[in-house]
Amino acid sequence: MQPPRSISDLDRQYLWHPFTHQALWTAAEPLVIAAAEGVYLIDEQGRRYIDGIASMWCNVHGHRVPEIDAAITRQLGRVAHTTLLGLASEPAALLAEKLISVAPPGLAKVFYSDSGATATEIAFKMAAQYWHNRGRPEKCEFVGLTEAYHGDTVGAMSVGMTSAFHKPYMPLLFKVHYSPAPEWTGDDAAAADACAAALRAMDAILRAHAARIAAVCIEPHVMGAAGIRVQPPGFVWGVRDLATRHDVMLICDEVATGFGRTGRMFACEIEGITPDLLCLGKGITGGYLPLAATLAKQSVYDAFLGAPWEGKTFFHGHTYTGNPLACAAAAASLELFASSDLLARVQATARSLAEMLRPLKGLAHVGDVRQAGLMVGIDLVADRASLSRFDPRLRVGAAVCDRLRRHGVILRPLGDTIVLMPPLVITVDQLATIVNALRHEITLIDQAAAVRHVGDEQVAGDF
Numbered sequence: 001m002q003p004p005r006s007i008s009d010l011d012r013q014y015l016w017h018p019f020t021h022q023a024l025w026t027a028a029e030p031l032v033i034a035a036a037e038g039v040y041l042i043d044e045q046g047r048r049y050i051d052g053i054a055s056m057w058c059n060v061h062g063h064r065v066p067e068i069d070a071a072i073t074r075q076l077g078r079v080a081h082t083t084l085l086g087l088a089s090e091p092a093a094l095l096a097e098k099l100i101s102v103a104p105p106g107l108a109k110v111f112y113s114d115s116g117a118t119a120t121e122i123a124f125k126m127a128a129q130y131w132h133n134r135g136r137p138e139k140c141e142f143v144g145l146t147e148a149y150h151g152d153t154v155g156a157m158s159v160g161m162t163s164a165f166h167k168p169y170m171p172l173l174f175k176v177h178y179s180p181a182p183e184w185t186g187d188d189a190a191a192a193d194a195c196a197a198a199l200r201a202m203d204a205i206l207r208a209h210a211a212r213i214a215a216v217c218i219e220p221h222v223m224g225a226a227g228i229r230v231q232p233p234g235f236v237w238g239v240r241d242l243a244t245r246h247d248v249m250l251i252c253d254e255v256a257t258g259f260g261r262t263g264r265m266f267a268c269e270i271e272g273i274t275p276d277l278l279c280l281g282k283g284i285t286g287g288y289l290p291l292a293a294t295l296a297k298q299s300v301y302d303a304f305l306g307a308p309w310e311g312k313t314f315f316h317g318h319t320y321t322g323n324p325l326a327c328a329a330a331a332a333s334l335e336l337f338a339s340s341d342l343l344a345r346v347q348a349t350a351r352s353l354a355e356m357l358r359p360l361k362g363l364a365h366v367g368d369v370r371q372a373g374l375m376v377g378i379d380l381v382a383d384r385a386s387l388s389r390f391d392p393r394l395r396v397g398a399a400v401c402d403r404l405r406r407h408g409v410i411l412r413p414l415g416d417t418i419v420l421m422p423p424l425v426i427t428v429d430q431l432a433t434i435v436n437a438l439r440h441e442i443t444l445i446d447q448a449a450a451v452r453h454v455g456d457e458q459v460a461g462d463f
């Protein structure tokens with residue numbers, strides 16, 4: 001009989017991981033997560049790690065939350081899955097009501113799907129068909145921000161254009177007008193100019209092309225995968241205003257920012273705007289199950305009404321659209337928001353975190369630290385004065401994150417930007433553990449970089 005093989009052996013033999021250099025992955029011993037509790041992930045040996053990226057930016061109330069566990073178990077006792085194509089279900093309807101009650105005013109309808117990319121893909125299709133149904137089929141182009149990220153499906157990649165990820169697929173992508181994302185370093189004195197410059201650029205695109213444009217799409221307030229790039233005050237309001245004036249729709253992608261991440265339920269609230277379509281995912285179920293939603297204004301929905309033979313129907317759907325287990329988890333998560341002061345706590349925790357991060361800005365290899373609520377990006381640079389970057393082959397960001405595991409901390413970088421995006425319930429003490437570990441490891445880069453020469457073959461970056 002064959003001896004039982006370890007999970008890491010099975011993983012390396014059979015699995016292909018997302019966003020992962022498989023050659024490096026299979027050469028190393030993977031960390032196998034066996035359980036979780038609160039903000040901690042627990043490995044096979046029982047070691048505990050703070051989940052500093054909220055299991056890919058989605059965990060809200062921690063892991064194994066009794067109320068969410070119970071809601072899923074209750075639903076499991078009734079039915080695990082039933083389709084929304086031709087049938088209704090209680091969890092999907094109850095959750096839709098709850099979502100509309102917390103969403104920016106004016107959003108009226110909920111279209112479910114199962115990932116952030118499908119939520120945005122659906123918004124692009126809805127926007128194009130909205131104009132088609134209104135007799136303006138030529139309005140089918142989009143405006144996106146440079147280096148935005150909306151997911152990995154073809155439409156999401158087209159509007160997102162994250163050059164680091166999507167280069168091989170460029171020939172497949174459709175034409176999009178890219179407006180420069182605001183260039184702002186967080187300096188209050190420069191905010192008005194940065195905002196005005198970005199809005200001027202978008203206005204120029206809309207002046208020239210609005211007759212063919214269906215919608216503008218932005219990640220409001222902060223662009224996540226672009227490296228936690230915070231927008232200057234007034235930008236989101238300005239984009240809403242431009243979209244209205246040029247008669248194009250506004251799509252807000254709150255897949256990353258939604259559900260309390262910025263200290264408000266939705267980032268759109270910060271400048272008091274309502275988009276025509278709002279994309280939600282990640283934290284919608286508290287980080288438990290795959291669910292996403294695209295919320296629409298009543299006027300958008302109304303453009304899809306008519307007799308069946310008029311062809312106005314939105315022909316889009318997925319097998320697991322509105323899955324009852326996921327909807328039950330999402331409803332339980334929203335009930336936890338309603339019955340607690342979590343949003344106020346996020347704002348207080350974010351203020352404490354800002355204090356803790358301040359000293360990092362003085363480190364020799366830190367170029368910039370950006371924060372919006374509990375979203376943080378820390379740029380590691382070779383030289384602070386010139387902001388010159390490390391040789392990418394060093395993979396310094398990845399190496400720092402690997403070493404953080406010895407401190408019981410899990411983070412994942414975007415290139416050489418370290419991202420911190422913990423569950424919203426994280427405590428100030430737990431954040432201090434993360435920030436202290438980070439400071440220690442970033443300080444070590446210094447000594448190591450001085451003695452290490454990077455050869456072509458030394459790409460693993462264990463400085």
Ligand code: PLP
Pocket residue numbers: 115116117118120149150151152219224225253254255256257281282
């Ligand atoms: N939109 C934004 C703003 C995101 O940050 C992400 C993922 O990081 C997505 C869309 C895609 O979500 P998913 O990975 O669930 O497809």
